[in-house]
Amino acid sequence: MTDEATLEVRDLTTRYGPVTALDGVNVRARPGEITAVLGANGAGKTTLLRSISGLVRGTDGSVLLGGRDMSRAPVEAIARAGVAHVPEGRGVITELTVEENLRLGDLLGATRPQRRHRLDGVYEMFPALAERRRQEASSLSGGERQMLVIGRALLSGPEVLLLDEPSLGLAPRIVTQLFGLLRDLVDRDGLTVLLVEQNARSALAIADTGFVLNLGRVVAADAADTLAADDELRHAYLGF
Amino acid sequence: MQQFLNVTLGGLSQGAIYAAFALALVLIWRATRIINFAQGSMAMFSTYIALVLIESGQSYWAGFAAALLAGLVLGALIERVVIRPVEGGPELNAVIVTLGLFVAIQALAAILFGASFESFPAPFGLSGFSVGEFTVAFTPFSAFVIGSVVVVMLALVALFRFTDIGLRMRASAFNQEVARLLGVRVGNMLTLGWAFAAVVGSLAGLLIAGGNLVHPAYMDPVIVYGFVAAVLGGLESPAGAVVGGLLIGLALSYVSGYLGSELVTLAALGILVAVLLVRPHGLFSRTTARRV
Numbered sequence: 226m227t228d229e230a231t232l233e234v235r236d237l238t239t240r241y242g243p244v245t246a247l248d249g250v251n252v253r254a255r256p257g258e259i260t261a262v263l264g265a266n267g268a269g270k271t272t273l274l275r276s277i278s279g280l281v282r283g284t285d286g287s288v289l290l291g292g293r294d295m296s297r298a299p300v301e302a303i304a305r306a307g308v309a310h311v312p313e314g315r316g317v318i319t320e321l322t323v324e325e326n327l328r329l330g331d332l333l334g335a336t337r338p339q340r341r342h343r344l345d346g347v348y349e350m351f352p353a354l355a356e357r358r359r360q361e362a363s364s365l366s367g368g369e370r371q372m373l374v375i376g377r378a379l380l381s382g383p384e385v386l387l388l389d390e391p392s393l394g395l396a397p398r399i400v401t402q403l404f405g406l407l408r409d410l411v412d413r414d415g416l417t418v419l420l421v422e423q424n425a426r427s428a429l430a431i432a433d434t435g436f437v438l439n440l441g442r443v444v445a446a447d448a449a450d451t452l453a454a455d456d457e458l459r460h461a462y463l464g465f
Numbered sequence: 466m467q468q469f470l471n472v473t474l475g476g477l478s479q480g481a482i483y484a485a486f487a488l489a490l491v492l493i494w495r496a497t498r499i500i501n502f503a504q505g506s507m508a509m510f511s512t513y514i515a516l517v518l519i520e521s522g523q524s525y526w527a528g529f530a531a532a533l534l535a536g537l538v539l540g541a542l543i544e545r546v547v548i549r550p551v552e553g554g555p556e557l558n559a560v561i562v563t564l565g566l567f568v569a570i571q572a573l574a575a576i577l578f579g580a581s582f583e584s585f586p587a588p589f590g591l592s593g594f595s596v597g598e599f600t601v602a603f604t605p606f607s608a609f610v611i612g613s614v615v616v617v618m619l620a621l622v623a624l625f626r627f628t629d630i631g632l633r634m635r636a637s638a639f640n641q642e643v644a645r646l647l648g649v650r651v652g653n654m655l656t657l658g659w660a661f662a663a664v665v666g667s668l669a670g671l672l673i674a675g676g677n678l679v680h681p682a683y684m685d686p687v688i689v690y691g692f693v694a695a696v697l698g699g700l701e702s703p704a705g706a707v708v709g710g711l712l713i714g715l716a717l718s719y720v721s722g723y724l725g726s727e728l729v730t731l732a733a734l735g736i737l738v739a740v741l742l743v744r745p746h747g748l749f750s751r752t753t754a755r756r757v
Binding site: 278280299300301304305309310312315316317318319320321325328329330332333377381 | 632633636639640643646648650651
C-alpha cells in the first residue's frame with residue numbers, strides 16, 4: 226500500500242518555539258481519494274497542511290511526495306511539484322482582479338490557448354466568477370472568494386490538493402455544491418485531496434478515509450464510514 | 466505671462482524626472498516595504514559609468530544604455546547581497562542599511578571617479594524653442610526628458626498589466642505567502658523589482674545630469690524631491706508617484722521662479738509636512754493605515 230500513496234507524512238514533528246504543534250504525525254493520502262483531517266481547534270490541522278506545503282518547517286520527520294522527500298524544499302518548489310495548498314480564508318490577493326488571481330494559478334508551463342481553455346473551464350464551473358472577472362477580488366463575497374481560490378488551485382492541474390476549511394463561512398447549500406464538485410473531480414481525475422475540516426460530519430460524508438488529530442497527535446485513522454460510525458470517537462473528538 | 470509659461474514648462478520637465486525617481490521609490494516600497502534611500506546614490510553611480518564611457522569617446526547613447534544596464538545590475542545585486550539578509554526583519558534595519566549604502570556608494574564614486582564637478586553632455590539642444598518672437602524655456606532636451614519618462618512609464622504599465630512576469634511581480638508584492646503557494650519564485654521577483662526600479666532611478670539620474678554638472682552628491686536634492694513626490698502620491702501607487710512628481714516639479718518651479726531659488730528645498734520640506742498633516746495617506750493611496 227505504501228507505494229500507492231502520493232502524499233506521505235512520516236513521523237512529522239513541528240514546533241513553534243516551546244509549543245509542539247505536531248508530535249510524530251503519520252498521514253497517508255492516496256490518489257483518487259479524499260482524506261479528511263479532523264479535530265478540534267488547535268489540534269494541529271492547519272499546521273499539518275502548512276508543514277506539507279513548506280510554509281512551516283518540521284523539526285523532525287519527513288514529507289514525501291510520490292516517494293520524493295520534500296521536507297527541505299522551498300514552498301515554491303513544492304507548489305511546482307504539484308501541491309496546491311488553499312489556505313484558510315486568506316488565499317485571495319485582493320489587490321488583483323478576479324481573472325488575474327486565476328491566471329496566477331496557471332503560470333507553470335502551459336501554452337496560451339491551453340490556459341484560455343482551462344480558465345473557461347473554471348468560469349463554467351463558477352459562473353459567478355465569470356461575471357466579475359474584471360473586478361478587483363476585494364469586491365467578492367466570502368463564498369465567491371472560496372470559489373476563486375479553489376478554482377485557482379484546480380487551474381494549476383495539481384496532483385495533491387490541500388484544502389484548509391473550505392466550508393468556512395459558506396452557506397450550507399454552497400458547501401454541498403462544492404463538496405459534490407470536489408468528489409467529481411477526485412473520481413474523474415484521480416486527484417489526491419487532503420481536506421481539513423472542523424465540520425467533521427460533512428467532511429466524512431464525502432471522504433474516503435480520515436485521520437483524527439488531537440493536540441498534535443493522530444488518535445484515529447480509518448475508513449471514513451468507520452470513523453463516522455464510532456460513537457465514542459465522535460463524542461470525544463468530533464463533536465457530533 | 467511669458468514668465469508663467471516658462472516656469473510651468475520648466476516645472477513639467479523637472480517634474481517628469483522627479484516622477485521617474487518617485488516611481489523607482491514606489492516600486493521598491495511596494496515590493497519590499499523598504500524606502501530605498503540609496504536610490505539617488507545608485508543613480509549617480511550609473512550616471513558616472515555613462516560619463517566614463519562618453520569621455521572615452523563613446524556616443525551619448527552608448528553611455529545612456531550602459532547606465533541603464535548598470536542600474537539594472539546594481540539594483541539586482543544590491544537586493545540580493547545587501548538587502549536580502551535584512552528583509553523581513555525589523556524595518557529600521559533595512560532603513561539603516563539603505564542609508565549606509567547611500568553614503569558608501571557616494572564614497573566609492575568619489576574614490577573611483579573623483580569628487581570634483583564634471584559636466585555631463587546632453588544629446589539634444591539646450592536652447593529654448595522660439596514661439597513667434599519669444600524664446601520659451603522648453604528645449605529639445607526637455608522634450609527628450611518628458612518623452613523618455615513617458616516611454617519608460619508606458620513600458621512599466623505594459624509590463625505589470627499584460628505580462629506574466631508583471632503579474633508574478635505584483636502578486637509577490639501584494640501577498641508573498643500566496644504567491645509562493647502558487648509556485649511564484651518570490652525571491653527572484655523581488656530582485657527583479659529592485660532591478661527595474663534601479664533602471665528607472667538611473668534614468669532620472671541621467672536626465673538630471675544632462676547639460677549639468679555631476680559630482681558624487683548631485684542626486685541628494687532629487688532624493689528629497691522624489692521622496693516628497695512619492696509620499697504625495699501615497700507611496701503605494703505608481704500613478705500617484707507620477708502625478709506627485711509632476712506636482713512637485715511644478716510647485717518647486719513656481720517657488721523658484723516667483724519667490725527665489727534659495728527657497729526650493731524649504732518649500733519641498735514644507736509640502737512634505739503639509740501632506741503628512743493633511744493627507745498622510747497621500748492623494749492616491751487606498752490603504753487606511755500606514756506606518757512611516
